[in-house]
Amino acid sequence: MKILIAGAGPAGVTVAETLREMGFEGEILMFTAEPYPPYSPPVLAEYLKSRGKDRTVFWKGEDFAEKAGVNLLFKEISGLDLERKRVYTREGEEFSYDKLAIATGARMWIPVRCQCQGEGDKFYNFKSLSAVDRLLKELERGAERAVVIGAGFIGMEIALTLQEAGLEVTVVEMMNRILPRMVDEKIAHPLQEEVLKRGVKLKLNSKAVLLRGRERAEELVLESGEIVKGDLFVAATGVKPNVEFLRDSGLPLGRGVKVNEYLEAGPDVYAGGDVAEVRDLVTGNTYPHAIYPEAVAQARVMAANLLGERVVYPGGLNMNSLHHFGLPLISEGAMEGEEEPDEEIYIEGKGGIKRVLLKDGRILRFELVGEKRGAGILHWITKRRLPFEPFRDAFVRGRLNTAFNLRFLP
Numbered sequence: 001m002k003i004l005i006a007g008a009g010p011a012g013v014t015v016a017e018t019l020r021e022m023g024f025e026g027e028i029l030m031f032t033a034e035p036y037p038p039y040s041p042p043v044l045a046e047y048l049k050s051r052g053k054d055r056t057v058f059w060k061g062e063d064f065a066e067k068a069g070v071n072l073l074f075k076e077i078s079g080l081d082l083e084r085k086r087v088y089t090r091e092g093e094e095f096s097y098d099k100l101a102i103a104t105g106a107r108m109w110i111p112v113r114c115q116c117q118g119e120g121d122k123f124y125n126f127k128s129l130s131a132v133d134r135l136l137k138e139l140e141r142g143a144e145r146a147v148v149i150g151a152g153f154i155g156m157e158i159a160l161t162l163q164e165a166g167l168e169v170t171v172v173e174m175m176n177r178i179l180p181r182m183v184d185e186k187i188a189h190p191l192q193e194e195v196l197k198r199g200v201k202l203k204l205n206s207k208a209v210l211l212r213g214r215e216r217a218e219e220l221v222l223e224s225g226e227i228v229k230g231d232l233f234v235a236a237t238g239v240k241p242n243v244e245f246l247r248d249s250g251l252p253l254g255r256g257v258k259v260n261e262y263l264e265a266g267p268d269v270y271a272g273g274d275v276a277e278v279r280d281l282v283t284g285n286t287y288p289h290a291i292y293p294e295a296v297a298q299a300r301v302m303a304a305n306l307l308g309e310r311v312v313y314p315g316g317l318n319m320n321s322l323h324h325f326g327l328p329l330i331s332e333g334a335m336e337g338e339e340e341p342d343e344e345i346y347i348e349g350k351g352g353i354k355r356v357l358l359k360d361g362r363i364l365r366f367e368l369v370g371e372k373r374g375a376g377i378l379h380w381i382t383k384r385r386l387p388f389e390p391f392r393d394a395f396v397r398g399r400l401n402t403a404f405n406l407r408f409l410p
Helices: 010-021 041-049 064-068 129-140 153-164 183-199 292-306 373-381 387-398 399-406
Strands: 001-004 027-031 070-073 077-081 086-089 094-097 099-102 107-108 113-116 144-150 167-173 201-203 208-213 219-221 227-229 232-235 239-241 264-266 269-271 276-279 286-288 317-322 329-333 342-350 352-359 362-369
Touching: 001 010, 010 027, 010 064, 010 208, 010 292, 041 129, 041 153, 041 167, 064 070, 099 292, 129 232, 144 153, 153 167, 153 183, 153 317, 183 201, 183 362, 219 232, 269 292, 276 292, 329 373, 342 387, 362 373, 373 399, 387 399
Parallel strands: 001 027, 001 099, 027 070, 099 269, 113 208, 144 167, 144 232, 167 201
Antiparallel strands: 077 086, 086 094, 107 239, 208 219, 219 227, 264 269, 276 286, 317 329, 329 362, 342 352, 352 362
């Protein structure tokens, strides 16, 4: 049997590794649109700060394909024929498969018009190793001022990373705070103060509408008419799953590839990672969960089912963790504004801030700033949809670990 994997990110790599761990000895063909062996997206910040010297970005080793017995092809898939079980590349080649795993990830979505006369780069992003290498070339050319559009999770990681790399950074955000989908205003405020202390400039309530320049991009025009000048402009405005090559395939598509509980998208076709629409464990809503842990978990389910198992994927859970502020920030559950809570528990003390949102007696969302104790237990409670009431008093008193051990451990 020949299994074809479209994509060499964490999901694609985990599919291949799990297949081998399960004893599959057949042919594995893996495609990547990038000119690199598989790399780890969470390490891209360290890679940039090291000016490309940190090779731990290749977390499986630059010889991954050889070790895993994978035929890695540096080709981009441009089409899929479900009936003939063929994929097509941009070079016009076709490859057959018996089973197909789609793990093509996502790309940056940029809702800002460009009006640049030259052929030079316009927007940069932080979504791939190729994109980060382009940023490094700008640093080598002497870029001093960076403008980041978007103050979400990715935007703030980029901004603080570029600031640590020695650039003057301005962040433009249309909402009234940083991390608008990740934390509420009370938690965003102290984080914003820390960002400002580090020298990063924030332009909140500011919508970017136009990027313009001569040979290269030179200035960003805001809806207010204000102009923000820079040497490079980085988009962190959201992502879109890479599904263009599937438009005429007959697979069910929405924001991403629609899958069932077994991560099936079609006959002998499975999808996972940033490209797949899966059910959210907390809200029940269906959408891509573009985070590393979910990509890996989905990939393991895909691998088992590619080999004929019927393993159910229970659903995804939004999780984010940032350490660039000098104090840990952990956020998990429904996104801000996605669903209204019944109750809020907010505790601010010397150790930091703890916030839990409840709906129907269960955790809808929790946020921890500067205080990591109990994060694992809150995750456990959230994922299993347990009633929070038995843990409420211990959480408020800061004794969640003890209460958990007494309740669940012998």
